[in-house]
Amino acid sequence: MLRYVTTNEGKVAEAREYLDDVSALDFDYTEIQSDSLVDIAARGAREAHAHADEPVIVDDAGLFVDSLGGFPGPYSAYVEDTVGIEAVGRLAERERGNEEDGRAAFRCVIAYCDGEEFAASPDPVDRGDRVTAAATDLDEDEESGDEDADDGSSPSGPPVKLFEGVVRGRIVEPRGDGGFGYDPIFEHDGTTMAEMSTVEKNAISHRGRALAKFGEWYHER
Incomplete structure (x- = not known):
């Protein structure tokens, strides 16, 4: 059994489109303060596995706005709750140049932990750089001493x-x-996420794309 650390049944339903045997795990892992989705998801997956002693996945996601230097990013939920999505839209409009045309991206990182060893995948997020080192608790000396530790x-x-x-x-x-969330102000191919049906949104979802990559790897594993 694979446990998805979430209380959102919608996430579990989406995961079941890519995975055969997955269920929700209600566990309040420590959400560290970080500018990286990788750091947050990886730390949460390791902590959730220690709690459940079962294979787990944790996701972290956010809206990254080019004109705001990637803000709100990992702080998206907090910013939505405190200032609201319309304020983020106004700020993006004020700060962007004409050449940026409001560009933004929804990003999601899925982190998997089962307590066993496995080799690195070719996925771009899985690489031996400072971000991954921070996510996996490697200190600076360890990182510089083993450049291939990815x-x-x-x-x-x-x-x-x-x-x-x-x-x-x-x-x-x-x-x-x-x-929900930032869907009304995020347009993809001429349609905002809030104008899409659930089926249409899931078909292009950032979480779905991460789950598809994970599902392919997990089935092989």
């Missing part, structure tokens, strides 16, 4: 496998009554 292993815990999904679009005036 499998997520560390002395303080088991390896974590990382998979990223991205959907690109642009920030617009709010449109549509569906979806």
